[in-house]
Amino acid sequence: MSPAAAPLEPDPMTLLPPERPVQLLDDEGALHEVDGFPLDLKDSDFRDLYRYMVLARRVDSEAINLQRQGQLGVYASLLGQEAAQVGGAYALAEQDWVFPSYREMGAALVRGVDPGSVLHLFRGTWLSNHDPIATRFGLLSIPIGTQALHATGYAMAAKFDGKDLVVMSYFGDGATSEGDPHEAMNFAAVYDAPVVFFVQNNQYAISVPLSKQTKAPTIAHKAVGYGMPGFRADGNDVLATYAVSRRAIDRARAGQGPSLIEAVTYRMEAHTTADDPTRYRTASELAEWKVRDPIARFETFLEREGLLDDAFRAEIDEEARGYATRMRAEVYDAPHGDPLELFEHVYVEPPERFDEQRALLRAELERRE
Amino acid sequence: MAKLRMRQAIVAALADEMERDGSVIVFGEDVAAAGGPFKTSEGLLERFGRARVRDTPISETGFLGAGLGAAVTGLRPVVEIMFIEFLGVALDMLSTEAAKFRYLSGGKLSVPLVVRASAGSGLGFGAQHSQTLETWLYATPGLKLAVASGPRTAYGLLRAAVQDDNPVVVLEPRPLYGEREEVETGDAAVIPLGQANLCATGDDVTIVGLGQTVGTALRAAESAGWTADVIDLQTLLPWDRDTVFASVARTGRLVVVEESPRTGGWGTEIAAAVAGECFGDLTAPVTRITAPDVPVPFPPELEARYLPGPDYVRAQIDTLLDSGRLPVPWWETEGLGA
Numbered sequence: 001m002s003p004a005a006a007p008l009e010p011d012p013m014t015l016l017p018p019e020r021p022v023q024l025l026d027d028e029g030a031l032h033e034v035d036g037f038p039l040d041l042k043d044s045d046f047r048d049l050y051r052y053m054v055l056a057r058r059v060d061s062e063a064i065n066l067q068r069q070g071q072l073g074v075y076a077s078l079l080g081q082e083a084a085q086v087g088g089a090y091a092l093a094e095q096d097w098v099f100p101s102y103r104e105m106g107a108a109l110v111r112g113v114d115p116g117s118v119l120h121l122f123r124g125t126w127l128s129n130h131d132p133i134a135t136r137f138g139l140l141s142i143p144i145g146t147q148a149l150h151a152t153g154y155a156m157a158a159k160f161d162g163k164d165l166v167v168m169s170y171f172g173d174g175a176t177s178e179g180d181p182h183e184a185m186n187f188a189a190v191y192d193a194p195v196v197f198f199v200q201n202n203q204y205a206i207s208v209p210l211s212k213q214t215k216a217p218t219i220a221h222k223a224v225g226y227g228m229p230g231f232r233a234d235g236n237d238v239l240a241t242y243a244v245s246r247r248a249i250d251r252a253r254a255g256q257g258p259s260l261i262e263a264v265t266y267r268m269e270a271h272t273t274a275d276d277p278t279r280y281r282t283a284s285e286l287a288e289w290k291v292r293d294p295i296a297r298f299e300t301f302l303e304r305e306g307l308l309d310d311a312f313r314a315e316i317d318e319e320a321r322g323y324a325t326r327m328r329a330e331v332y333d334a335p336h337g338d339p340l341e342l343f344e345h346v347y348v349e350p351p352e353r354f355d356e357q358r359a360l361l362r363a364e365l366e367r368r369e
Numbered sequence: 370m371a372k373l374r375m376r377q378a379i380v381a382a383l384a385d386e387m388e389r390d391g392s393v394i395v396f397g398e399d400v401a402a403a404g405g406p407f408k409t410s411e412g413l414l415e416r417f418g419r420a421r422v423r424d425t426p427i428s429e430t431g432f433l434g435a436g437l438g439a440a441v442t443g444l445r446p447v448v449e450i451m452f453i454e455f456l457g458v459a460l461d462m463l464s465t466e467a468a469k470f471r472y473l474s475g476g477k478l479s480v481p482l483v484v485r486a487s488a489g490s491g492l493g494f495g496a497q498h499s500q501t502l503e504t505w506l507y508a509t510p511g512l513k514l515a516v517a518s519g520p521r522t523a524y525g526l527l528r529a530a531v532q533d534d535n536p537v538v539v540l541e542p543r544p545l546y547g548e549r550e551e552v553e554t555g556d557a558a559v560i561p562l563g564q565a566n567l568c569a570t571g572d573d574v575t576i577v578g579l580g581q582t583v584g585t586a587l588r589a590a591e592s593a594g595w596t597a598d599v600i601d602l603q604t605l606l607p608w609d610r611d612t613v614f615a616s617v618a619r620t621g622r623l624v625v626v627e628e629s630p631r632t633g634g635w636g637t638e639i640a641a642a643v644a645g646e647c648f649g650d651l652t653a654p655v656t657r658i659t660a661p662d663v664p665v666p667f668p669p670e671l672e673a674r675y676l677p678g679p680d681y682v683r684a685q686i687d688t689l690l691d692s693g694r695l696p697v698p699w700w701e702t703e704g705l706g707a
Contacts, residue, residue, distance in 0.1 A: 059383070073493050073667075124493055124667035142497050143454075144427055177426030178459065199513070207403035208424045280402045337668030342675075346663050357661070357700050 009036050010229040021232040021264050024239040027292065029300025031066050037243040040086040040180075046307055049090060051316050053082040053295050056106035058320035059115045062327050063105070063122070067273045071331050072122040076103045078296030080236070080268035083294030084200045085170070086110055087189025087233075087241025088263070091249050092168060097158075099138040099151035099169045103200075107170060111137040116330030127336040148184035148197060153257075166252045168245075169195045176214055177223060185260065189226040194252035196245065197260045200235060202267035209279035223260035235265030236294040239301075240266040266292070291360060339365065373552040375545045378520035379409040379485075381554050382527040383447060387417050390445060393531055396423040396432055397449030398466030406451050407487060407546050429459035434591060436537075437467045440482040445531055450486040452494075453502045453540060467536040468511030472509075482536045485527070488516075489581055489628055490665045491544035491676055499543075499665035499672070501580065501629045505572070506538055507606050513537040513562050514606035518583035519545055520552045522603055525547065533562060542581040557592070565609035571596025574686055575623050576614040577639055579605060582626040588679035589626075595690055605635055610642060617643055621652035624686055628676055631659040631698070654695045658685050661700045674699075 008022045022037055033039075034348060041049075062079050067075040078085060085106030089098060098107055108118055108130075117129035121140055132138050138154075142145035151169035158165045175181050176199060188195045199219050203210050223230030229251075233244040241263050248259040266289040270277045277286075302308035340362060343354045350358075373381065387393045395410055395417075401424040401697035414422040417694035425432045429450060436446040450456050456463065463484065470478045486510045490499035504512050513535050517523035523541060528536035552558070560566075565577075569587060573595035578586040583601040590597045598616040602608055617623050623643045625636035644655045658677050666672050681699060 073495075121495075122671065142495075174427045177431065179427040179428070179430055205398070206406070207399045208426070212424055213426045275403070275406075275454065279404070299391050327603055338665070338670065338672045339674070342661070342666060342671055360701055 008034055010231065013248040014226045015227070015229055017218060017223070017230040017232050019218060019232070022240045022244050023234040023237050024243060025237045025297055025301050027297065028107055030299050031239070031301060034243070037240075037247055039243055040246065041239075041241060041242070043305075043307055044228050046302060046305070046353065047312065049086060049242065050298055050302055050308070051319070052086040052090065052106065052110050052296065053238060054316050055320055055323060056086060056109055057295060059109065059323050059327065060104055062324040063115070063119060064273060065117070066327070066331055069120070071340070072119060073124055074272050074274050075122050076272045077267075077269035078106050080102050080266050080289065080294065081105050081200055081202055083238035083298070084235040084263035084265045086263070087110045087238040088168060088170070088198045088245045091242050091245035092166065093282075095136070095163075095165045097136045097151070097154060097165060097167045098140065099154070099167060100140055101147065101171050101175070102140045102142050103172070104140070104170050108137055111135050113137050114326075117325040117330055119327060123334070125336055143172050145178040145180040146231065147171065148175070149183040149187075151195050152184045152188045152193050155195045156191055159194060164253065166194045166196060166249050168198055169248070170200060171196050172205065173199060173203065173210050173213055173219060174208065176219055176263060177205075179314070185223065185226045187226070188258040189228045192255060192257035194255075195258040196248045196252055197258060197307050198245070199260065199262045201262050204267055204271065204281070206271040207277060209280075217348045219262040220260060221332040228257060229260050230260040230262065233261060233263045235263030236292050236297065238294060238298050265294075300357065370551050373515065373520045373527075374549050375520040375541070376407055376409045376547070376550050379523040379527060379541065380411055380413065383410060383413060384416065385554060386528055387413070387421065390531075391679065392443060393437070393445045393447065394421045394423070395447045395449070396425050396436070398425055398451055399476050400425050400449050401431065404582045405449065407543070408481060409450070409485070409541070418462045422683065429455050433459040433462035434466070436482050436484075437462055437480055439472070440480045440536070441470065441478050442492065445481045445483070447485060447531060448484040451485060452476055452498050452507045453486040453488040454497055454500060456486060456502070456505065456671060463536065463538070464506065464509045466624060468509050469497055471535070472511055480536045481534045483519065483527070483530045484536070484538045486538065486540055486544075487543045488540040489542040489544065490672060493667065493669055493672060495545070495667040496664040501540070501604055502539060503579075503627070503635050504633055507542055507635055509606070511535070512606060513604065514540070515562055515604045516540045516602070516604070517545070518578070518580055518581040518601050519548055520550045521558075522560060522601065524554060525558050525678060526550050526562070526603060528559045529562050532559070537562065538557050540580065545581055547597045560603060562604045562605045563609060564603060565612040566601040566603055567612060567686055568601050569597065569599040571598055571620070572599060573579055573620060573622065573690060575600065575613065575620045576686075577636070578625065579623045579635065580628070582609065582628055582677065585677060585679050585682055586626050588684065589682035593683050593686065594685065597686075605698070611647070613639065614647055617647045618650045621650055622689065623651070625645075625683055627657060627659045629660060630662045631657070632662050635657050643657070653685055653693055656685070656689055658696060658699070659698070661698065671694040
């Protein structure tokens with residue numbers, strides 16, 4: 001079927017998105033052009049996208065290992081969502097911001113966030129260690145969907161200050177049932193805020209399937225009510241998530257306001273290391289999605305293009321092992337719960353009683369040494 | 370009688386109420402197919418079916434508001450807020466709507482809604498999932514608020530809450546879900562709301578606890594050089610003034626044990642009432658043992674220190690009894706070492 005016969009553009013009058021997601025790589029890894037979603041990538045970009053996806057998966061499995069070893073309290077895996085996260089974040093410019101949920105290790109890597117620093121949040125060493133300002137990657141939002149409003153406010157303020165930046169807010173299908181993302185989308189649309197609302201529709205909110213989350217034909221349809229376009233991308237096709245994000249980001253940067261992206265994907269792991277997915281989904285469903293693995297599909301494409309050789313694989317493997325070693329070191333060696341930190345960061349200017357209490361505590365600790 | 374974990378006692382209470390009354394329905398996030406994030410609705414879907422046990426979209430305002438609407442029709446919805454913190458986005462539905470409908474309708478509407486929520490620290494859930502937050506609710510006329518202190522009270526209070534015609538919140542301390550004790554089930558085991566329980570009796574001091582601090586107080590008193598009345602408040606709204614006042618009249622001393630920050634804790638209400646009403650009976654300053662005014666820390670060592678434990682409670686009461694003066698909290702005097 002030629003692209004012209006089945007346009008994947010939102011209807012300009014109704015804003016309604018096409019039900020079929022934008023797909024650039026078919027299941028065999030062959031590249032097809034899609035009108036409205038051109039690819040502006042070089043070979044080095046293709047290799048980078050692959051690198052980030054593989055690293056994300058390796059970092060993810062290392063984090064799960066660390067949780068199993070009792071080093072992390074809990075961890076939310078991104079397995080299967082590498083293409084959605086990496087494609088979206090890769091389309092951002094250096095100065096752009098990401099407001100993530102708690103599952104965004106792949107997007108974090110693209111933004112140059114050290115994965116070990118993020119794991120402190122899950123370990124309880126001492127809060128999160130990554131620098132949101134330096135990496136332009138916000139705090140991992142544990143509450144559901146709240147970050148969509150933060151992203152909108154950040155984007156509006158940036159526009160007010162005349163800064164050229166776009167804000168991407170990641171959240172999940174489940175979050176579209178909370179009020180916050182809806183208020184964020186309405187707000188952003190009314191004020192033409194440069195925001196991209198990037199929904200990773202991974203089909204489940206803990207145990208609750210999409211069918212019990214929304215009756216809308218697609219999540220992208222939700223954009224229509226706010227007067228902005230909703231795009232759908234095959235979330236397991238990194239070139240589709242990139243190209244759709246590129247389009248949404250360019251629009252936002254050009255002052256045309258926000259848009260919503262629904263990346264249709266699948267959470268291959270449990271919601272977090274704390275639940276048992278066999279309670280609420282079937283093995284056959286999992287198997288169906290396994291054959292649509294985002295990394296395997298992109299590998300086929302790279303092989304076709306002659307961009308994947310043993311040397312490159314070895315290079316990534318080396319880098320992945322380096323990450324894993326550093327993550328382990330970070331987690332095992334981090335100082336654990338310095339008592340004096342109990343009073344830190346509660347207020348900008350600590351109340352006087354905190355100073356007194358900290359001083360007494362310090363004196364006591366020194367006395368006991 | 371059977372030995373039940375608190376989460377099993379909650380399932381039993383829900384099942385018994387659903388059996389007794391066909392208008393009782395259960396809904397919330399992950400309560401049906403998954404059996405509840407804390408396994409507090411395990412088996413209910415299989416037993417009572419999809420019409421009465423429902424998974425909902427992640428939407429606290431949605432399911433609290435819908436619960437309110439359903440309750441007005443005469444159904445008795447039991448709605449689960451997974452973590453009390455998540456009530457924040459939907460507080461309007463509870464404090465400003467559910468608690469006011471009867472009043473605003475001149476008594477023509479009732480809201481027999483039950484909201485269950487996990488609360489409290491001790492499991493390493495970090496600053497955003499470890500608060501008790503009962504103080505968000507207890508200044509809300511029209512609402513009742515009960516707090517379980519173990520399997521037996523979880524069963525009895527929840528059943529009473531479902532049978533009550535007012536909106537009732539039942540908080541369940543998260544670290545107690547796995548706790549086991551002998552639980553009598555059946556109608557005789559229902560614990561009336563508004564009644565405190567005198568769990569232990571003694572002469573020197575009255576200790577008032579709520580939720581998991583009841584166990585802390587009992588353990589503190591076990592090997593102490595003094596004896597105490599230990600009162601499990603059970604219901605915070607309305608709280609049982611008679612039981613507390615009668616005890617303080619006998620012991621002359623009140624100690625309230627709270628796991629929440631010092632400023633604005635629920636114990637301020639008890640302390641103020643006792644200081645005023647029992648002034649002539651008091652032989653020592655009214656004492657509150659609390660956590661410091663900081664977010665609940667995530668590192669296990671710090672979280673353990675944050676929560677008032679039995680040894681600390683015992684030592685504080687030792688000081689109170691020995692000196693007759695208000696004991697100074699640990700964060701102003703001690704280190705964190707053993």
